[in-house]
Amino acid sequence: MSPHSETARQLVRDLIRCPSVTPQDGGALGLLEERLKPAGFTTHRLRFTETGTPDIDNLYARIGRGAPYLVFAGHTDVVPPGDTAAWRFDPFSGEIADGQVWGRGAADMKGAVAAFAAAALDYAAANPAFKGSIGLLITGDEEGPAVNGTVKLLQWADGQGERFDHCIVGEPTNTEALGDTIKIGRRGSLTGELIVHGTQGHVAYPQRADNPIPHMLRLLAALTEPPLDEGSQRFDPSHLEILTVDVGNPATNVIPAKAHARFNIRFNDLWTPETLEAEIARRCTAVTDGGHYELSFHPCNALAFVTEADHFTDLAVEAIAAHTGRIAHFSTSGGTSDARFVRAYCPVIEFGLVGETMHKIDEHVSLADIDTLTAIYREILDRYFA
Known part of the structure; x- marks a missing residue:
């Protein structure tokens, strides 16, 4: 097992153990900040408020200078676990069994957050003088009203002069197997x-x-x-x-x-x-x-959009194929995601884990998929900054 895979495995378990049911943070953002800051990331914890909606904690982290700037976006908040007695394991235990990690948010989307954080940490450590920037936009409001989360985090970053070139959102996009689907748009x-x-x-x-x-x-x-x-x-x-x-x-x-x-x-x-x-x-x-x-x-904050295929989408397809042997197809299916906010600032694609168990009792994902997804994100970083 590579060092970044081991980091991702531990990080996803630690994140699942944070009971971050929207709008509660449960310590998840602090946990990420503790991993990123000592590695050289500049971090900002931002709490946004608006009358009639819950106050929400968010995290912005960046390492590197200038362009190109690749940012990963995701959320650590999760939906309620439902009847906890119906779960095989405590939904916030991060238990490992049968080659799977179990718990609320494993698929949607603490697994992907752990994977891209581990990949970014590994790349920055191996390439301390790389030309460009890597960022993380993490919210605690994706599963909720989506008022005090990514949309305001992006507005804040834009006001600080942050300019993103491309973004990957780690939503669970795959339907049957890791590597089968990239979301390039949403209804x-x-x-x-x-x-x-x-x-x-x-x-x-x-x-x-x-x-x-x-x-x-x-x-x-x-x-x-x-x-x-x-x-x-x-x-x-x-x-x-x-x-x-x-x-x-x-x-x-x-x-x-x-x-x-x-x-x-x-x-x-x-x-x-x-x-x-x-x-x-x-x-x-x-x-x-x-x-x-x-x-x-109701006020509409979810417009239909599509990201045109270009060298960046090609790069992602090639990186996925290198580690899975699958040629990912482009899709615009499914519900809304925070990509709808990111698309106003830079081209965005979505790629994460298999979504079969998201929001279900006994949500779980394969540890092998966590390893492979981390390797794919690492490959994307290698190719992006080559």
Whole structure:
């Protein structure tokens, strides 16, 4: 086992042992800072706040000077473990068994954070006079509202004059085996609310009431059919999913006065939030006189984007192939990630571990994959600064 693989194995266990359920840090960022600072990294701990959202700790670390500047981005916060009694091991124990490391965040994404931190430490130690810079952007808010995390960390870095050339986000991108997928983009996400107003009344006298539920059903049918589009060159079709329909009616003999629905759209690069909102409003207007409903949208901070293939994506594919024998394919599938914020500052790709167990009971990843991912990140650094 190479020294950087051994470092990554220990670091992922130590990180898992930090109970960093969003918005709690659990000591994870301090642990990383303790590893990076003695090795020559300049570090900044940054706490961002905003009314109505949790205060969040973040970490920015850099070693080297000038360009080119390659930055790794990731998060140490994790989703709640759920029923801890259902886990094979304590979800914050970092237990090793059957060639796997077990615990909440092993796949998403403490494993990748450990791997790129170990690779950066190893490269900097072996190349003390390398020309360029290596950075780490680590947040504790990716699994939460994503308000006081990466977006503000990037704004702060930009205000300090930090200029990134490329970024790798360590999200668990692979579906079946390490090395099968690189994310080069993500769909956008837009959430909307629909309220239909009726007139409450007795079910035995419907002529004296106006039931909002049939109106709501017609509106929701118009939102889902026909499909928004058939997809684009790099993206699957946009998709609207109804999340909830509520009337708050516990009675069996009362027609409700109001119905409320929430929906989310994962949209491709054929749309912007503005054009999508206009299309949803058009569909609603087409099936009602407009006087019985309210349509609103949540603020959108997740736009569809794609990173064009270039020498950097080629370099990543070659490094992955060198250690896995697989030719990674480019994908834009899945949910949102903090790459949506990074893309405003520099080209960004995502590559991490296999995501099969992320957010599940008994989340775990292969130790061999931790070793290989660390070696891939190290290979990317070698090639990038060659």
